[in-house]
Amino acid sequence: MNLLTVEKLTKHFGGLAAVSDLDFTVAEGEILALIGPNGAGKTTVFNMLTGLTGITAGKARFKDTELNGMPPFRIVELGLGRTFQNIRLFAKMSVLNNVMVGFHCRTRTGLFGALIKTPRASREYRQAQERALELLAMFGLDGVKDEISRNLPYGQQRGVEIVRALATDPQILLLDEPAAGLNIAETEILMEHIARLRSDLKKTVLLIEHDMKMVMNISDRIVVLDYGVKIAEGGPDAIKADPRVIEAYLGTGFRKSHA
């Protein structure tokens, strides 16, 4: 079944067409990578899917629900979680509270529940904390739960961002360049984590990434964008061999080194 369907998705910023008539689908359980040169419109696609920027034309659907015009916090409730290319953790909050934010859309305590501290509110808060710790432990981050997030090393911040997105209990996770700025060892760990997102947590993943080794390794399918237009789509081997992709993005040296 397709979790996400994108039809003729288009975004114009003034006269500039950032994304034009983009079609693709993401099937349940799949890891789909969105690649392309800088400025190809990949993040814009993510922003449209998560409601952070409006859709100029075309449609995006999650299962049977149309995402057009829906505010970001509703889209999260549906089951789309995301991370950001330029890490956007809540800098002055602890790691644990950062993850607690993720549970916001799955809990219900309001102002009066908080003031009166109803049994339900306490239980909900405690359960969220326990589950946040479980998720952090899963990614080896439970040791830094009380650190202020901006004090963490870069690699761990990326990890916390993924955990925070997981806390929203998404069915599909949109990861925007999770390996950016990571060293080789950190990237290896990240790849294992992403593989586990699918195998252990049964998450579908839509991935933007420039690290081609990682993309070719973990993706089931790849969609290539250039100047906002889809120029290729297919499995890693087909993409590696596609002349248009090599010209626009991979470069002629890629084939030799990755053959």
Next chain:
Amino acid sequence: MRLRWLYWLIGGIILFLIPHVISDEYWMHMIITTGMWMMLAVSMDLIYGCTGQLNLGHAAFAAVGAYITALLMLRLEWSYWLALPLSGLGAAAVSLLVGVPTMRLKGLYLGLATLGFSEIVRLTLLMWASVTRGPMGLPGIPLPTFGSFTFESKTSFYYMILALLLFTVFCVYRIIHSRVGIALMAIRDDEIAARAMGIDSSRYKILVFVVGTFFAGIAGSFYAVYVSFISPDSFKMLDSFMIFAMPILGGIGTLVGPLIGALILYVLPEATRVFAQYRMLWVGILLVVTMVTQPLGILGGLETLAGKFRRPKNGVKAE
């Protein structure tokens, strides 16, 4: 932390005994008024320190509360115990009117909008003479009574403001340490990320504005019956700035910080009264020095200091 209840008990006894130990009327007046500023500082911190909403009109909401109490008690002869919550609700209702159109504004733009609002309040109180008596103010606000007991002495007002302050602190504490509080801090740190994580930020920003100004209205209401005279000058623009500075000086988002900030920023100008017109100079110097040397405020500075003392200890243990 088994001794926690003991600290609470000692703290409670000290707060209870203050009016019995301090007999000086002037000092009692200082303490009572400080309590009111603390209420304003803590509620301001909920809006600014926890949620990052620049509100430069907090005193104007206190003025709204004060006038509602004064008018209800003078014109309609209502009981204070009815006027008090209505003043809070009235200030909250006004903040809703201001909040809905201005919540799209961020940072300094919201600050300017709230500043403009405080001028509107001041001018309304000044010009609407048929109701507010304009610059002459409203004298003779009745003392609150409870059965046959009349709140008249400094001691009785001390306990009243203590109860109101504790109520405010309690509510803010509960909000901060809840799902709602976490959402507020997320909005403060990164509103776009907060929205992308499922937080309806506009709703929470209005909510926190309404709750914070509710307490400002309550504080204003207390002021009206305590001083028994209010005028458009009771809560000035300068007061809004002072309320804004209190949490920053003490340490934002810490709950205790705003209390310390209010204590210093209210007591310092009063204590330096002998310097007459120069007294605000000390406040200015203090603010500049603190912000340059302790950007996290006094409490933040103390925490850093405590951390420095703690760390070597652990280091020795590890060896």
